Amino acid sequence: MEPPGNMYWDLNSLNGIFNWTAWYRKDASLWLSYGSRLKLNTSKRHAASRQLSIRNFYKEKTKDFIGMISNCRDQAQRFKLVYKLQKYLNIDMFGRCYEKTCESGMKIENKSCENILKQYKFYLAFENSHCKDYVTEKYWNALKRDQIPIVNWKNIDEDIVIPKSYINVYDFNDVKSFVTYVKAVSSNETLYNSYFQWKLKYKDKGSCISCELCQKLHRNSYQRQVYSDLAGWISDDFCPKLTIVSEKIQIFKQWLWSFGIDMQ
Template sequence: MYGECYGKPCYERAMKAENKSCDAILKQYKFYLAFENSLCNDYVTEKYWNALKREQIPIVNWKNISEDIVIPNSYINIYDFKDINSLANYVKKVSSNATLYNSYFQWKTKYKDIGSCISCNLCQLLSRKSFQRQFYSDIGDWIGDDICPKVTVVNNWFQHFYWRLFWSFGIDISL
């Protein structure tokens, strides 16, 4: 486990001091907990995309994500399971079954990372004539329609989630 809570910060400035790369360290793991700190509609951050770049299976906490925003069958969503034990058992199964594990990377036959800047890509997409335009007459309504539970509620749930997930894997997290 990496992070400041474990005395192992993984951000580039901290890694430069040790002549290491966060991606090189994290890439050795099969899975990455790519939890968002907000459950807003269609809110997906670099946590998911970076895990894919590192060839990891992101474990996500998405409730309101449109299928056309992310790559199908590239992640495990915690909300697809009835409880933590079911999720933990599934992650163990994926980890030990090469065929199932590799199925999460079938997306690589259809998608590729072209490595260009996001704002450049957005500009190109917005300039395309074939791009389907959307129009919002009231931006306030569109934003107000969003669902974003308070972060404290989400973080409280995560504390219990982490403890139960690690316990189900037999990992001692006592301080």
């Protein structure tokens, strides 16, 4: 389930061993996605329409922006992005990388992280790597909490996510343009609620790797193969393979950004 940047062993030693692969990438033998969209049939669309007509997602939220980062490896430079956004937006950041958990950071009686997160309109679903097809539970869980995910995608095909369910920082020319737009969404009830119209067409059907494996094992037409160059296949990506040295540099940069020092 991890991107190439989190693989430190010698992948060449695995060449010629495996017939199939299971990964979040769609070119794997088995697509091990964190979530997947399912198009609703007519009857389910009618039921979804009735449910949506009695919901006002905007009024169900009492706070604006929240994010959680617990994996401090940062090939995608999301700490730097959060630092820039916090100059203009009031963002509550939690997780191991910020040394702030939901329980200790929020002085409320309910200690459930999920219940805390649900109070916010937007969730910063920033991935730690800009890798092919790498969309994790951050995005899918935000949808389950009826939030608008704010994402940092650069190499994601829209066919693996739900259209018009998120706001991508990199769809804007610069940070200020993004901030202007997201503030407008946050203050406009109609505009905010429009980001949940996807519920009329789709649902998250999740992922069942054992189901897919069982189906393909019973397909005689599924051609046998051997990954003779597993390392080459894994590295055929947009994102670089992170090394121990570059990881230490990223952690050092993160420490500088926490003090407001921007080192390019």
